[in-house]
Amino acid sequence: xxxxxxxxxxxxxxxxxxxxxxxxxxxxxxxxxxxxxxxxxxxxxxxxxxxxxxxxxxxxxxxxxxxxxxxxxxxxxxxxxxx
Amino acid sequence: xxxxxxxxxxxxxxxxxxxxxxxxxxxxxxxxxxxxxxxxxxxxxxxxxxxxxxxxxxxxxxxxxxxxxxxxxxxxxxxxxxxxxxxxxxxxxxxxxxxxxxxxxxxxxxxxxxxxxxxxxxxxxxxxxxxxxxxxxxxxxxxxxxxxxxxxxxxxxxxxxxxxxxxxxxxxxxxxxxxxxxxxxxxxxxxxxxxxxxxxxxxxxxxxxxxxxxxxxxxxxxxxxxxxxxxxxxxxxxxxxxxxxxxxxxxxxxxxxxxxxxxxxxxxxxxxxxxxxxxxxxxxxxxxxxxxxxxxxxxxxxxxxxxxxxxxxxxxxxxxxxxxxxxxxxxxxxxxxxxxxxxxxxxxxxxxxxxxxxxxxxxxxxxxxxxxxxxxxxxxxxxxxxxxxxxxxxxxxxxxxxxxxxxxxxxxxxxxxxx
Numbered sequence: 302x303x304x305x306x307x308x309x310x311x312x313x314x315x316x317x318x319x320x321x322x323x324x325x326x327x328x329x330x331x332x333x334x335x336x337x338x339x340x341x342x343x344x345x346x347x348x349x350x351x352x353x354x355x356x357x358x359x360x361x362x363x364x365x366x367x368x369x370x371x372x373x374x375x376x377x378x379x380x381x382x383x384x
Numbered sequence: 385x386x387x388x389x390x391x392x393x394x395x396x397x398x399x400x401x402x403x404x405x406x407x408x409x410x411x412x413x414x415x416x417x418x419x420x421x422x423x424x425x426x427x428x429x430x431x432x433x434x435x436x437x438x439x440x441x442x443x444x445x446x447x448x449x450x451x452x453x454x455x456x457x458x459x460x461x462x463x464x465x466x467x468x469x470x471x472x473x474x475x476x477x478x479x480x481x482x483x484x485x486x487x488x489x490x491x492x493x494x495x496x497x498x499x500x501x502x503x504x505x506x507x508x509x510x511x512x513x514x515x516x517x518x519x520x521x522x523x524x525x526x527x528x529x530x531x532x533x534x535x536x537x538x539x540x541x542x543x544x545x546x547x548x549x550x551x552x553x554x555x556x557x558x559x560x561x562x563x564x565x566x567x568x569x570x571x572x573x574x575x576x577x578x579x580x581x582x583x584x585x586x587x588x589x590x591x592x593x594x595x596x597x598x599x600x601x602x603x604x605x606x607x608x609x610x611x612x613x614x615x616x617x618x619x620x621x622x623x624x625x626x627x628x629x630x631x632x633x634x635x636x637x638x639x640x641x642x643x644x645x646x647x648x649x650x651x652x653x654x655x656x657x658x659x660x661x662x663x664x665x666x667x668x669x670x671x672x673x674x675x676x677x678x679x680x681x682x683x684x685x686x687x688x689x690x691x692x693x694x695x696x697x698x699x700x701x702x703x704x705x706x707x708x709x710x711x712x713x714x715x716x717x718x719x720x721x722x723x724x725x726x727x728x729x730x731x732x733x734x735x736x737x738x739x740x741x742x743x744x745x746x747x748x749x750x751x752x753x754x755x756x757x758x759x760x761x762x763x764x765x766x767x768x769x770x771x772x773x774x775x776x777x778x779x780x781x782x783x784x785x786x787x788x789x790x791x792x793x794x795x796x797x798x799x800x801x802x803x
Contacts, residue, residue: 309615310615311615311618311619311622312622313601313622313623313626315596315597315598315601315626315629315630316596316597316598318596318598318599319598320598320601320602320605320622320626322605322618322619322621322622324613324614324615324617324618327618329602329605329606329622330602331598331599331602
C-alpha cells in the first residue's frame with residue numbers, strides 16, 4: 302500500500318528537523334530526525350518495504366524496525382501529515 | 385462635520401483612516417492612540433488607506449476573519465468589516481474603542497504579514513537599545529514579567545508586540561498600542577533590534593535554556609496573530625516564524641514569581657547589533673517625553689535661527705499648547721517618508737488662526753512656513769531656554785522656575801534638529 306505526504310501542507314526544514322503545519326486543524330508538528338527523514342522520502346508515494354530498504358542503507362536497523370516504522374507512519378497519518 | 389483623518393503607525397507600517405463624522409469619538413481615538421499618530425499631512429506615504437464609517441456590521445460573526453488574495457484584503461467580525469484593493473478601500477466599524485482596537489489588530493496582522501512581520505502574543509521589553517520578546521498565550525506570565533521591569537517605559541507591551549524584519553535583515557520590535565492587564569505604557573514609534581526571543585515558563589528556579597530554531601518556530605507559530613485560513617496563510621506564517629527563530633537567538637526562560645526581571649535579563653543576550661533610529665522614531669520619542677515629563681531637551685543643528693540659536697546649543701522645550709507671537713515653537717513636520725520628517729524650531733510670526741494654522745519663520749530664512757496643527761504638522765511645545773557653553777538663559781520671560789525644572793531634562797540628539 303502506498304503512502305505519501307498530504308499534498309499542499311506547508312512545511313519548513315530547520316536543521317535536522319521539519320516543522321509541518323496542518324491548516325485545517327491549525328496544528329503545528331515538529332518532526333524529529335527520523336520522522337523528518339521519512340517526510341523527505343514521502344515526497345513521492347512509497348511503500349513500507351521500499352522505505353525500509355532506503356532506511357536500512359542509512360541506519361543500522363534492528364529486528365523491530367518494520368513495526369516501528371509502521372507505528373511512526375500510523376502516527377503521522379493520524380495527525381493528517383500523510384495519507 | 386467634516387471627516388477626520390488619522391495616520392497610525394504600528395510596527396513601522398502606516399495606516400491612513402478617513403473617519404466618518406461622530407461627535408467626540410475622533411478625539412477619543414486620538415487620545416487613545418496619540419503615541420502612534422503621525423501628523424496626517426496629505427503627502428505622507430501610507431501602507432494602506434481606509435474610509436471608515438461608524439456602524440455595526442455582519443451580525444453573528446464572533447471570530448475575526450481575514451481573506452487575502454493578491455492585492456485584495458477583506459477583514460470582518462460582527463462589529464467591523466473592511467475591503468481593500470491594493471491598499472485602498474472602505475470599511476465600517478462599531479463606534480466603540482474596543483471594536484476599533486480589535487479592527488486595528490486584524491488589519492495590522494494582515495499588513496505586517498505582507499511586509500515580513502507579525503503581531504505576536506508577547507511581552508516586549510527594551511533592554512538598553514535592544515529588545516527581548518517574550519511570547520506566550522494567556523497565563524504564560526507576560527504581564528507578570530512586565531510588572532517586574534523596573535523602568536515602566538521599557539515595556540513595549542505586555543500583550544501584543546509588533547515585530548518586523550527590516551530591509552537590512554534585522555528583526556525589530558516596536559512599541560505597541562495593544563495592552564493587557566498592564567494597562568498601557570508611554571509608547572512611541574521607536575523600533576529596537578531584537579536581541580533574543582525568550583518563551584516564559586514557570587519553574588522552581590531561574591533557568592535559561594537555548595532552543596533549536598525548529599523548537600522556537602513551533603512555539604512562535606502558536607503566538608502569531610493570524611486570522612486567515614488556508615495553506616497559503618499557514619505557509620506565510622511558517623516562513624516568518626522560521627526566519628525569526630533562525631535569525632534571532634531563542635530560549636526557554638524559566639522563572640519563579642519572585643525572580644527579578646533584571647536577573648532574567650542578565651542571562652539573556654541583550655545587545656543586538658547597533659541600529660540608528662530614524663527621524664520619525666526620534667521625533668516621536670521626543671513627543672513621548674514631552675507628554676510624560678512636560679519637557680525635554682535637544683541639541684540643535686543648522687543655522688536657521690542664528691544668532692539666537694546656534695548649532696550645538698541645547699534647547700529646552702516645554703510641552704504647551706499656549707504659544708504667542710515671538711515664541712520659538714517646536715513642531716513636527718512629517719515627510720513623505722519617515723526619513724523626511726523634521727523637527728523644526730522656528731519663531732511664531734502670527735497667532736494661530738481659526739483653522740489651527742500657524743505661521744512660522746526661521747530668523748535667517750527669507751521664507752515663511754505654515755502648517756495646520758493636527759494635519760500638516762504637530763505642535764510639540766515651545767523652546768523656553770537655551771544652553772551654550774555651559775551657560776543657560778531663558779528665551780521667554782519669567783521662566784526661572786522652568787530653568788530649574790528643566791535642568792535634568794533628558795537630552796535627545798537629532799541629526800537635523802534645525803534647518
